[in-house]
Amino acid sequence: MATNRPPGDGSSSDNDSFGRQVPESVIEAQQLVRTHSKMERRKLLRYLGVGTVALAAGGAVLSQISREDPSAVAAAMNDLGDGLKMLGTNGALTVSWYAQGKDTMQHWCDIFGIELTWIDGQGDGNKQRASLDSAANRNWDLAGVTPATAGTIVDPVNTMAANGTGVFEMTSNIGGPDDRVNTLSSITQSSYLMGYQVGKLLFDSVGGRGTVINTRGVPGGSDEAGRYEGFHAALKEYPGMQLLTEDFARWDRSRAQDLWQSYLTRFPDISVAYCQNDDMAFGAMNAIDAAGRTGIKIGGADGMPDAIKAVQDGRMLATVRHSSCQIHSLPVILGVAWKLGALDGDIPPKIDVLGPVVQKDNAASVAFMQGPGVLYA
Template sequence: MDDTAARDTGRRGLLQAAATVPLLGGIGIAPAALAAEMGRSAKPLRAAFSNAGLQATWCAQGKSAAEYWGKLFNVDVTWFDGELNATRQRGAIDNMASQRWDFVAIQAFGIGTLAAPVRKMIDAGIPVIDLDTLIAPLDQLNVHSFLAPDNEFMGASVTEALMQAIRGEGTIIMTQGALGHTGAQGRARGFESVVKRYPKVEVLDTTPGDWDVTKVARIWDTHLTKYPKISAAYFHNDDMALAAYNVMRAKGRTDIKIGGCDAMPPALQAVLDGRMHATVRNPSCRIHGGAIMAGVAAVVAGEKTGEGGIPKHVITDGPVVTKDNAHGMAWMQKQFLI
């Protein structure tokens, strides 16, 4: 009993370490050592993963992270691509649900569209880990755990960085993601909560770009024609921010302070060379790698949800990235740590 308890405590301790901060690199825990301590499965486990769509760099990075951590933990990861399409992902999850898995992890592209096949897997006793976006409200679907960032925090923290850059005075535009996306809604709430504390800042526009870089380029053509003075711009993801930057550069308006979200490698480079002022990390590797750890713990150690086990909702925040920490962030992403 004592031995088991001690092992469990050690494992939980390491889980917490993995889920708190980008500390692993800093405190010198090598992923291989962590895997051994965590209780790597003796027999290969079969896991099915699906995220919104591998066309998105964030999702592709998550796939690489899941496969990397899967190898360390002896988990054979099978991927079902969501193809950034709700109906295609539903078909893929239907196919996933018709097969047998040790655990599965899913990021829904269309909220509410995957509930039926996911419920079928849960009823079959398969631990289902929800990634980044709610498959369905947590009180309606008994997922093993929900690993997601606090989008409101991300929106607020990068907006605060922009406010500091413009010294709390001027004009700002927010280009939102798709309005129905819970992530975009949270980021917008975070943005608004910060902006209202700065009375000398005027919000010029909040038109959604729907994550679509073509649409964003069109919107920003109009913004730059319509508004002679724009101090800062906050985008709900980096891809949109970089697309808008190209329009700004073409019109000679590179004085606008740009904030993004996700902190993917191209955005880190943009922060380093000054095209973007800041971004905030949405930790794809931590979320996807964390799902491997949560799944292995559920299958190998029988970890349950709730007290003493994994929380129903694990918040996986990342930091704001500026020139000061961009290099370190890039290194940690290469190691699939954040």
């Protein structure tokens, strides 16, 4: 899109407030922001860049490019997804990580003007399947999907993809080992590293000698399997650590608390509690506190706000940030760019996001980056 005047003609509007020459591309971007015509949505997104949009957290950064009307930026971003419909679903909103994911996807859909419909997996693959079966043939532009149970929702997901929906798999495998699932991309994070890194910290905290219990999530998913493998890889490096038992609590705080009440009766000496997510870690912590037991080192995963505070307070040794915000925002951000044809090349079949181990020294920064108004890390 051409500007109404040649670049560098000496007019004050071609210079910023410090008198510096404004590049032609920025002048054109300013013009696009001011008009935000639907015809120019693709070009606007190309100028701004998907990464810039993601980092803008709702447009605060982008407002810097519109000197005449900063408020036009929010309108321009909202116009990018105008008329698009998106379906979102994940494991169970009773799990804090999944609930934060839904809030994040809604946040970014609101920014882009996308209509989001949400299906709660309710921790039950059959219920999630029934809801998706009835929704699969509706007119969806985009979908972000995490299965409650691997292998149960392959057919409705493939139906959506066949109808032209851009489907993003989020964090855990939709299909089983022999299933073919038609997705644009799988947005995930290394669960193996989550189990390995926190496991090593826990074992080091007791000098590599003691006993440990592993509390697991939902069987069959790649996120649970990865954490299990990472934890056991770490355990092999510490011959002085004895694994007492491991059971599935299905990511659920109450189930974990019930399991740990029985463990504390069965095992008089427990050195370390490794839980595959923070909700289960709090279930274990509640049981430990109620039993009056002390000295058990607790580690989790997901890096949720209450777990970060527990790390800061010394109630948990460590957690690791499993970036719900990135995993649930990227299907929106990349999906809009894909629909507008604003990406150079295809979206990779797998996109890895990163999350740090959370200890006292970095807890505040991790909490900030997933806080209200940011919802980025």
